[in-house]
Amino acid sequence: MSQPGTISRYTTAQRINHWITAGCFILLALSGMSLFHPSLFFLTDLFGGGPYTRAIHPWFGVVLLVSFAILFVRFFHHNLWNRDDTAWIGKIDKVISNHEEDVPDVGRYNAGQKLVFWSMTLLILVLFVTGIVIWDQYFFGFTSIEVKRVAIAIHSLAAVAIIAVFIAHVYAGIWIRGTMGGMLHGSVTPGWAFRHHRKWLRDLARGR
Amino acid sequence: MTDLQSLDITRRSATTGTPPDIRHQPAVAKLIDVSRCIGCKACQSACMEWNDLRPEMETFEGSYDNPSDLNPAAWTVMRFTEWENEAGNLEWLIRKDGCMHCSDPGCLKACPSPGAIVQYANGIVDFISENCIGCGYCVKGCPFNIPRISQEDHRAYKCTLCSDRVSVGLEPACVKTCPTGAILFGAKEDMTAWAQERIVDLKERGFANAGLYDPPEVGGTHVMYVLHHADRPSLYAGLPDKPRIDPLVWLWKGMFKPIALAGLGFAAIAGFVHWVVAGPNEVQPEDEVHGREILDHKDEK
Numbered sequence: 296m297s298q299p300g301t302i303s304r305y306t307t308a309q310r311i312n313h314w315i316t317a318g319c320f321i322l323l324a325l326s327g328m329s330l331f332h333p334s335l336f337f338l339t340d341l342f343g344g345g346p347y348t349r350a351i352h353p354w355f356g357v358v359l360l361v362s363f364a365i366l367f368v369r370f371f372h373h374n375l376w377n378r379d380d381t382a383w384i385g386k387i388d389k390v391i392s393n394h395e396e397d398v399p400d401v402g403r404y405n406a407g408q409k410l411v412f413w414s415m416t417l418l419i420l421v422l423f424v425t426g427i428v429i430w431d432q433y434f435f436g437f438t439s440i441e442v443k444r445v446a447i448a449i450h451s452l453a454a455v456a457i458i459a460v461f462i463a464h465v466y467a468g469i470w471i472r473g474t475m476g477g478m479l480h481g482s483v484t485p486g487w488a489f490r491h492h493r494k495w496l497r498d499l500a501r502g503r
Numbered sequence: 504m505t506d507l508q509s510l511d512i513t514r515r516s517a518t519t520g521t522p523p524d525i526r527h528q529p530a531v532a533k534l535i536d537v538s539r540c541i542g543c544k545a546c547q548s549a550c551m552e553w554n555d556l557r558p559e560m561e562t563f564e565g566s567y568d569n570p571s572d573l574n575p576a577a578w579t580v581m582r583f584t585e586w587e588n589e590a591g592n593l594e595w596l597i598r599k600d601g602c603m604h605c606s607d608p609g610c611l612k613a614c615p616s617p618g619a620i621v622q623y624a625n626g627i628v629d630f631i632s633e634n635c636i637g638c639g640y641c642v643k644g645c646p647f648n649i650p651r652i653s654q655e656d657h658r659a660y661k662c663t664l665c666s667d668r669v670s671v672g673l674e675p676a677c678v679k680t681c682p683t684g685a686i687l688f689g690a691k692e693d694m695t696a697w698a699q700e701r702i703v704d705l706k707e708r709g710f711a712n713a714g715l716y717d718p719p720e721v722g723g724t725h726v727m728y729v730l731h732h733a734d735r736p737s738l739y740a741g742l743p744d745k746p747r748i749d750p751l752v753w754l755w756k757g758m759f760k761p762i763a764l765a766g767l768g769f770a771a772i773a774g775f776v777h778w779v780v781a782g783p784n785e786v787q788p789e790d791e792v793h794g795r796e797i798l799d800h801k802d803e804k
Contacts, residue, residue, distance in 0.1 A: 302798075330615040330638060332760050333517035345616050345636030346657065393781050431639040431652060441749075444643050448755040455763040459770050466774035471784045485794030486786040493797075500797045 301482040302499060310481055312366050319359035320461060326352040327454055353430045360423050367416060373403045374413065379494075380406035400493040411464050418457040425450040511624035516614035528624040532691035533664060533675060534698055535599050536729040537739065538705055538713075539685035542567065542581050542597040546677035546686060550579050553665065553676035573600065575653035578662040579677060582740035598728070598739040599677070599686070602649045602662035604628045606722030609748035610659075613644025613756050619659075626691065626725040627664045635659050644756070646721060646746040664725065694727060701729050720747040 305313070326348045329338035339348040379399055383390075383406040386398045390407070404412070428438050428446035438446070468474045473487040488496035512522050551557060558576040561569065567583040579601035586594045608628045611620040619634035620641060630641075630650070637657035641650040650659045665675035669688075673679070678688040687694060698715045705713035714733025717723050728742070736742040 330636075332764055333519050333615070333617060334764075336517060336615065336617055339636075345634075349636045349638045350657075391777070391781065393784050395784075429639070429643075431642070432637075432657070435639070435652070440643060440648060444749050444751040444755075447640075447643055448751040451755050451759065451763070455767065458767055462767065462770045462774065466777070469783075470774075470778065470781075473786050484786060484791060485798050486788075486791030487794075489794030489797060490784075490786050490790040496794060496797050500800060 301484055302488055302496075303481055304477040304483045305481045307481065309366075309369060310478060312362060312369065313478060316359060316362040316366055319355050319362060323352065323355045323359060324454075324458055324461070326355065328458075331451060331454070350432070353426060356423060356426050360419065363415070363419055370412065371416075374409045376406075376409060380409060383407075395490070401491070402494040402498070403492060405491070407467065411460055411467075414460050415457065415464075418453050418460065421453045422450060422457065425453065512621045513624050514608075514611055514622035515618050516611045516620040517617040526624065530626040530691040531664075531669065531689065531725060532626070532694040533604075533678060533726045534687045534689075534694040534729065535726065536685045536687070536698075536701055537596065537598055538701070538710075538729060538731050539683050540581075540597045540599065541683055541685075542583060542595075543682065544569075544581050545680045545682060546599055547577065547579055547581065549676040549680035550662070551577070553668070554578065554663075573649060573651055573661075575651045575655075575660040578602070578660065584738065584740050586738055594731075596732075596739050598742060600649075600740065602628065602664070602726065603647050603721070603746075604662075604664055604725035605646070605746075606724065607748065609644035609646050609721070609752060610641035610650055610661075611644075612748060613640040613752055615640055623666065625669070627666045627669065628725075629663050629666045630659055630661060632658045632660070644748065644752050646743060646748055691723075691725065691727075698727065698729050705729070705731055716742070718743075718746050720745050 325338050326342055328335045329342075329348055330336070330352075336345075339345045342348040342351055379401060382399045383401055387407075389395060389398050390405075425446040427434055429443055429450060468478070471491060473483055474491075477483045477487075485496065488499070511526060511528055513524065515522060556576040556578070558570050558574055561571055563569075564571055568580065570577045570580060573580055579599055582598045582600050584596040584598070586596055588594050604627055606626060608620070608622060611622060611628060614620045615638060616634050616636045618631055619636065620628065620630055622628050635658040637652055637659065639652050639659070641659050642648075642652065650661045652659050665673070665677075668675060674688040675686075678686045687697065689697075695715065695717070702713045702715060710731040712734040713729070713731050716728035716730050716733060716736055728736075728739075730736060730739065732738050735744070737744050
């Protein structure tokens with residue numbers, strides 16, 4: 296539902312889907328980090344202590360996987376790479392310095408957003424598979440300890456990578472004014488669409 | 504830290520501070536002379552009795568190994584190997600398996616819970632179960648495949664080297680009960696000296712490769728074996744020839760931890776610096792005019 300004079304960017308269902316995923320992500324990051332470095336062990340208190348943190352962390356992961364899978368089905372066709380994206384990446388310095396005059400027009404998502412989408416997809420898959428391998432309460436007997444060592448090393452590397460992607464994602468939402476409103480309330484202004492997603496705006500105007 | 508001082512703890516899992524280190528105790532060791540073991544399993548019984556553990560009854564699987572493996576209620580098991588030597592003779596190799604109490608313990612390195620695994624000044628590596636969260640990282644850190652997670656209370660268990668007995672001047676229960684004197688306990692220095700005498704005896708009796716198993720890869724251990732075939736420890740039911748903490752454990756629990764945290768901190772700071780230098784990207788009034796034109800099809804001539 297968009298306000299008069301604004302453009303609808305995300306439906307209510309899409310936003311709820313996004314924020315469930317985001318909430319799970321934050322809970323996973325906090326509980327995972329608490330077991331990653333001793334100086335962050337105090338974060339286990341947020342989840343009722345060490346044993347509860349250990350027990351609940353994988354369940355957050357299951358919920359996130361389901362939620363993200365729905366998000367993936369909704370959005371992957373908007374995130375397919377095309378020639379415009381390669382051109383856009385070539386002008387990334389202009390984008391970062393807020394001098395977007397020469398930056399090619401982009402559609403619904405720019406190359407940076409697409410990279411976030413695909414790295415999240417890849418890393419969530421890696422984290423889920425390695426996470427299952429080290430979910431000892433239910434899956435201990437299925438793999439050897441050697442395999443579990445590989446899994447846990449990859450799991451921690453992938454976790455740090457995905458948190459870095461998350462930081463970039465969140466900062467981009469803060470940096471590009473008007474973006475957060477799109478995900479919170481569902482609508483953006485025509486000016487926001489003109490400035491950041493001009494092809495998408497033109498497609499909307501043509502009724503596509 | 505007072506408890507660390509009174510208990511003479513030298514290492515504590517997932518703890519960035521260092522315990523007080525002014526007092527030193529002589530290192531202790533349990534010496535298992537495999538050549539004197541008759542496989543009676545009295546040590547297993549004594550262990551269960553002292554620690555008040557009763558493993559579940561298992562079924563016969565065609566082996567003397569009983570129980571078939573270590574479990575949360577069986578902290579030591581005899582492992583029987585029938586080996587045909589070069590001369591074609593059968594040798595019955597019986598090894599009492601259990602925690603080796605490494606000087607450089609992989610379990611302690613991997614443990615994420617502060618104080619769930621400690622190393623005492625005398626060398627004993629102990630699990631403090633009340634602090635254990637049941638994550639199983641110790642299982643992955645151990646080069647000897649010793650810790651077991653209980654499915655009842657989701658905590659890790661293994662041999663304590665009877666730290667409760669040792670702290671009041673008693674020998675471990677298995678040592679006290681061994682009828683052949685195959686298990687000895689004392690200062691590590693004395694145990695090493697005694698082992699050397701045994702090795703001389705064994706060599707005289709034709710075991711040219713007899714030797715002491717005290718693997719330097721894990722800084723030495725506080726449970727040592729006298730082996731008739733010390734050149735091939737893996738003959739003894741897969742005792743690791745060169746036990747070491749897996750490099751993957753080092754990657755995951757070593758330098759990666761501070762580097763990763765610093766990297767994530769840097770990413771957040773980079774965002775803040777960008778905000779200060781480049782600033783927010785605001786939609787301008789003329790953008791709204793152009794955007795409205797496109798929507799109203801006024802841009803098409």
